[in-house]
Amino acid sequence: MKTVLIVGGAGFIGSHVNKYLHQMGYKTVVFDNLSRGSKKAVVVGDFIEGDIGSQPDLDSLFQRYSFDAVMHFAAFTNVGESVKDPKPYYQNNVVNTVTLLDKMVQYGVKTLIFSSSAAVYGTPDTSFVKETDATNPINPYGRTKLMVEWILKDYAAAYNLRFAALRYFNAAGGDPDGVIKRGNAEQGNLIPLVIKSLINNTPLSILGTDYPTPDGTGVRDYIHVMDLASAHCLAMEALMHGDPSFIVNLGVGRGCSVLEVIDAVEKVTGRRVQRINAPRRPGDPAILLADATLAKQQLDWKVRYPSLEEMIAHAWKSYEMV
Numbered sequence: 001m002k003t004v005l006i007v008g009g010a011g012f013i014g015s016h017v018n019k020y021l022h023q024m025g026y027k028t029v030v031f032d033n034l035s036r037g038s039k040k041a042v043v044v045g046d047f048i049e050g051d052i053g054s055q056p057d058l059d060s061l062f063q064r065y066s067f068d069a070v071m072h073f074a075a076f077t078n079v080g081e082s083v084k085d086p087k088p089y090y091q092n093n094v095v096n097t098v099t100l101l102d103k104m105v106q107y108g109v110k111t112l113i114f115s116s117s118a119a120v121y122g123t124p125d126t127s128f129v130k131e132t133d134a135t136n137p138i139n140p141y142g143r144t145k146l147m148v149e150w151i152l153k154d155y156a157a158a159y160n161l162r163f164a165a166l167r168y169f170n171a172a173g174g175d176p177d178g179v180i181k182r183g184n185a186e187q188g189n190l191i192p193l194v195i196k197s198l199i200n201n202t203p204l205s206i207l208g209t210d211y212p213t214p215d216g217t218g219v220r221d222y223i224h225v226m227d228l229a230s231a232h233c234l235a236m237e238a239l240m241h242g243d244p245s246f247i248v249n250l251g252v253g254r255g256c257s258v259l260e261v262i263d264a265v266e267k268v269t270g271r272r273v274q275r276i277n278a279p280r281r282p283g284d285p286a287i288l289l290a291d292a293t294l295a296k297q298q299l300d301w302k303v304r305y306p307s308l309e310e311m312i313a314h315a316w317k318s319y320e321m322v
Contacts, residue, residue: 251290
């Protein structure tokens with residue numbers, strides 16, 4: 001049985017990847033400082049509390065286990081927050097990642113799956129973004145993701161590390177089985193914020209109604225978290241089987257506006273969302289959609305949950321009603 005280290009595995013995406021890998025027969029070890037994750041979300045595998053910025057924590061971890069691969073989700077992800085206060089983003093997302101990479105090199109772990117982002121593209125010139133399109137991030141969060149991709153390329157060339165950088169678009173949904181529960185909405189993620197507004201009976205701020213889109217609100221490509229999980233597993237297995245390092249987009253290839261998402265939440269839940277129009281959030285492009293052809297061809301990856309309403313239903317089921 002191969003052992004996979006899931007850094008940041010108590011967060012939204014990492015916790016679902018952890019569950020999926022366990023179902024696929026891997027031993028998993030979740031390493032998280034719980035600053036933004038929840039131990040309750042780690043429903044299988046071993047859990048070790050620690051920080052990727054701490055060399056003693058990492059030494060203890062790598063000495064205790066022999067890892068076949070590392071999956072890295074331990075990043076701060078709020079675009080607006082990164083604009084207001086970029087320092088923690090560069091420290092955690094870039095500097096701490098270098099610390100993790102150095103420990104991987106030191107202990108001979110050669111396979112890394114990196115959680116990158118469509119934010120590396122910034123404001124693209126085309127509706128559907130390909131991996132070969134220009135990368136020009138427009139916020140600190142996106143810049144940290146692109147910086148790490150550059151670092152990974154250099155480490156791969158110098159230290160025989162192999163990596164897959166998965167540039168995914170808007171992660172959505174929840175555990176279809178309802179096992180993984182989420183107590184708090186991830187800041188900046190629309191569907192959890194809409195659901196939390198319903199649970200708390202508070203208004204939802206629509207950040208920008210004057211974008212050059214059909215209804216004036218931002219358009220995004222929403223992808224189910226379990227489809228992301230399967231892609232992470234496939235990417236890891238490709239590297240384990242000898243594939244060279246690669247970068248791929250992960251998305252459904254369909255755009256949904258903020259208002260369309262809110263309407264869908266109302267349809268699924270049968271509840272009305274209180275809406276307040278607010279200014280645009282700094283650093284947000286109007287439209288961001290994925291061309292995921294390469295991932296489908298290279299990894300034989302298939303989207304199992306393309307329906308926005310199904311994503312919302314799974315997200316709704318994952319919240320513990322208080």
